[in-house]
Amino acid sequence: MESDQATSICAHCDRPIPASNIDLHYAHCSRNLQKCKVCGDMVPKQHAEDHYFSTHAPVACSLCSETMERDILDIHKGENCPQRIVTCEFCEFPLPAIDLPKHQDVCGNRTELCHVCNKYVRLRERYSHGDSCNRIQDNSVGSSRCQVLLVIRPTQRDVRAAERDEGAQRRPQNEFSRKNLLFTIAITGVAVIVGSIFFQRKAEPSDVH
Template sequence: MVRSLAQWTKTLSFPSRISPNKISRENVNTVNPTISSNSLYPSCLKHNNEISNIMSDSNILIKDVNQIYSDQDSEKSIMRSVVYCIHHKEGCKWSDELRKLKAHLNTCKHDTKPCSSNCGAQIPRVLMEDHLKYTCLHRRAKCEFCTKDFTGESLESHIGHCGYEPIYCENKCGLKIQRRVLSQHKSSDCFKRLVACRYCKKDFVADTMATHHVKCGRVPVVCPNRCEITDLIREDMELHLKDQCTISLLNCSFKEAGCRFKGPRYLMDKHLEENSSQHLSLVCTLVTKQQHQIASLKSALSHLSLNYSGTLIWKVGDFAAKMSEAKTKEGMELVSPPFYTSQYGYKLQASLFPNGNGAGENSHISIYIKILPGEYDALLRWPFAHSVSFTLFDQSTCPEKACNIMESFIPDPTWKNFQRPSIEPDSLGFGFPRFVSHEMMKKRNFIKDDTVFIRVRVDPSKIVAV
């Protein structure tokens, strides 16, 4: 590259600062190179104001060389000055007289020159080889994937679009596929592509389709009994075997009654028709057996529900209706659930006459206790000797103000009603014909929500043990 003097003096760097008053032609050539402020004070400048016009703080910017060097001697003096290469900041170590700089720049490896391939770029000599090989737009290069020849400019456009370049599948299957066949891979070969099940039409990842088919309810299956029906699907198989398959083995519908026949469905109607009498007999036997079981269960349930505490809380509901019925129906009696004095004690039952009995008829409520035949009477002491009390509860909202009515008695051992009963007694038992008057029943809260509560208690301190 050929430069004029005005061009390369614009970027000159001098090794040292020279005083304008002491500079001489002799000592210009003997200045020791040191890296300091790069300035030039030519001896040909006579006035300080001329120096200030051309000097800067650290570097000299020379705009017109002819204005500064007014004679040839001054120019020669300057040209013998020792300077650095204009590319010393890029790493060039050259330093010599200014007049040799031009020749040096023609060989300096850091100096730029036009690209030899005429791409228009100015490239340092040291980078020219790499430029021609890798970055020059006019270089010739082969695509590493398709091996076709391209210029540098067209190769840059080609990279990223080459059909032979392997790239990762977008379905994240982990495979690298050439760009030109990637679409076909994603649509037909990729095992991570979405595929619709041909039976249920739902989408699944391709590599899970085999697992889905094992469970898919719409997959065609064969009846395990190999019957004549062929258009079965998995979700209908259970219903088919239960209600439709003619070869399925079935138990006779009278199995619970005792029939042991087991055969295919198509023979079942014939079996039922030919064995109707036998089935009827089995059913009758089963019914009889179940009746005994029901009776036994009722007895067990009744036994479990019995009261063995010796105290009965008797709830009499719909009292107004029962009172009205008792007034129109002579001798109407209400009986309580039976209860026991203990688990193996006496069996008792209370009876109530809403409209009274005997001396309390039409004016009082009468109440009695009677002894019933029990399971353990043979182990008990007779006559019955427990004291018995009856209590009518006052259902006041304030328990402290409640006024209950209670009557009690001690059995007379000579009275036949307290002897061991042999059969269900027909007698009234023992009690109080005038327990509570009808007038008293209205004065307090003995009747509340049309309900009456009566407690019958047997004194546990007089339970006679065997």
């Protein structure tokens, strides 16, 4: 007894078909479908030509007129077509890719002034020059800063010498102020004594009368 799950391969489309329906399927398949010689898909016979031209027929690039398979046309136009428009890396001028090398050979030899070192540099060398120029500038700035710090920042020896000089200047001033104070106190004392003697003598005649 034949199993219900048994299949047979269609001689026209090479697909497994239930064995009970193989004869009916083959009659319909061979009459209405056609196998594409390129991709192997089964397509209706009436659309087989359209399928080939729309999917597999070689096409011409609208830029360079080169003929190629349709499925690589987009890649060709975006990456490989010699007539695709590209931009010069030095002047950003748009031009066909086939003309780019010759243009950049001339354009890259133009010079411009570097505002860091005030030297004229070729455009093709501006990136490498910018890196080296910035390193030189950073080193010179760092050296200048160190020199400024050495000039501005005094050493401990200078600080101690200044403190000694300042102390030496303060000591005479303190001694002079102290002498002035003692002299003032002495004068005041003498004045008080003289004044008391004077008043005592003036009071003695009044006591006699």
